[in-house]
Amino acid sequence: MNQTSVGMNSLWKVFTTTIGKKAVMAATGGVLLLFVIAHMAGNLQMFLGWGDINNYADLLKSHREFLWPFRVFLATCLVLHVSTGSFLAIDNRRKRGHSYEVKKLVGASFASQTMWISGLIIFCFIVYHLLHFTLGVTNPEYLTFRDAHDRPDVYRMIVTAFSTAGTVCLYALGVATLGFHLSHGVRAMVESLGLRMETWASRIDKTSLVVACLLFLGFASVPLAVLMGLLQLK
C-alpha cells in the first residue's frame, strides 16, 4: 500500500487555516452568545421583585463547585475569542498589501467592518462590569448589602448603582456595543460554522438583527427602569 494522506493530517493543521480560525471565533462567540442570553434572562428577574433576583443570585453563588468551573470555561472562551480575533484583525489587514485610493463600502454593513473595535469596547466594558459588581473594586459597599434572609442583596445593589445617570449611560453604551457586535456576529457565526446555506441565508441575517436588538433591549431595560423609577427600594 502506498497511500499518502492528503490535506489535514493532524487536527492542529485545521487551525492554521483561515476557516479553522474562524471556526474558533464562531464556537467561542457562540458560547459567549449563549451566556449573554442566559445572563439577560437572569437580569430580567429584577422585574419580578426583590425576592426573586436575590433567590436566583443565591442559587448561583451557593454552587461553587459549578460556578468556578463555569467561570474558568467562560474566561477561556473569552481569551480564545479575543486572541484569535485580534490575530485575524491584524493579519487580515496585512492581506490587502497596498490600500485603495478610493475607499467605498460595497455590500457590507458598518458593523461587519468594525468587529475588532466593537469587540475591544466590549472587552473594556466587561472588565469594568466585573470590577463594578462582581469583584466590588469600584464600589466595595455593594458586597456588604444583605437582605432579610442574610443573603447578598443584589436587588439593592442594582437599584443603588443605576440611580446615577452616568452609570446608566455607561451600561447602555456597553450593551449597545454588544448588540452592534452581534448584529453582524450572529450571522457570521452561523456562516463560519457552515450552517448558513441557500434559502436559510436571508432568514439567518434577519434573525441576527432581531437577536441583537432583543439583547440590547433586555439588558438596557433594567438600568433604564431603575433610572425612571420603575424599580425602587421598597
Added chain:
Amino acid sequence: MKLTVRVWRQKNARREGRFAEYEVQDASPDMSFLEMLDVLNERLIRQGEEPIHFDSDCREGICGMCSCVINGEAHGPESQVTTCQTYMRSFKDGDVITVEPFRAMAFPLIKDLVVDRSALDRIIQAGGFISVTTGSAPEANSIPVSKYHSDLAMDAAACIGCGACVAACKNASANLFVAAKVAHLNLLPQGGPEKDPRVLGMVEAMTSEGFGACSVTGSCEAVCPKGIPTSFISRMNHNFLTAALKLRVHGPRG
C-alpha cells in the same frame, strides 16, 4: 462625453507607482469601459507615451480576465457585470474616474492595472482531479443527480475566476472564489469520491497563498459579476470542517 481618468501607473513591481491624470474628450456612452481605455491608449501611443496596461480577453463577460477597481468598486458601478461589460453610460459627462488595480498581497502587481492572479490557478490545482472514466460518453441517465443539486452546482460553476471577490474584500479573502470552485464539483456525484481531500487541499492552498480570512461582510457577493452568493462560503465551511474532523483523509494521489 468628457471625462477625467485617474489611472494607477506603475512600471513594474519594484518601482513606485502613482496616479496619472488623463483628459478623455471623445468618449461615447456606448463604449465599454475598456474601449474608452483603448481610445485613450491610442492617443497615448500617438503621442509617443507608454499605453496603460490592463487585462482583457473575451470582452463579453465570460473569461474573467478583465479586472480594475473603478471608483472604489471592483468591476465598476453596475452590479453583476465585469469591467468589459461596463459601459460609459454608467458615468456622467465631466466625471472624474479613478481606476486602480485589484489590490491583494496574493495578487502581485505586474504593471499598471495588471496583476498576477495565478494564485487562483494554484488553488484549483490543489483541488486535484475527479475520477471519471474517459472514453466513450456514458449513458446520460446512468448517474442520477437531483435537480436541486445540479442547479446549485451550475450556479457555483458560473464563477469566471476573475478575483473581484478578493479585490473587494476588506481582508483580500478568496473564500467566495474557492467556495464556488469547491461547490461545483463537491455537489455533483462525479466529484463525490474526492470531496474531502479536494476541500482540504484547496483551503490549505488558499491560506498559504496569502489570502485573508472571511469576515462575512458580503462585499464579495456584491461585486461578483456572476452574483454568486456567500451561502456557498458556508457550504465550503461545512465541507471543510466535516472533512477535517474525519482527519486523515486518504486521497487519490499516491
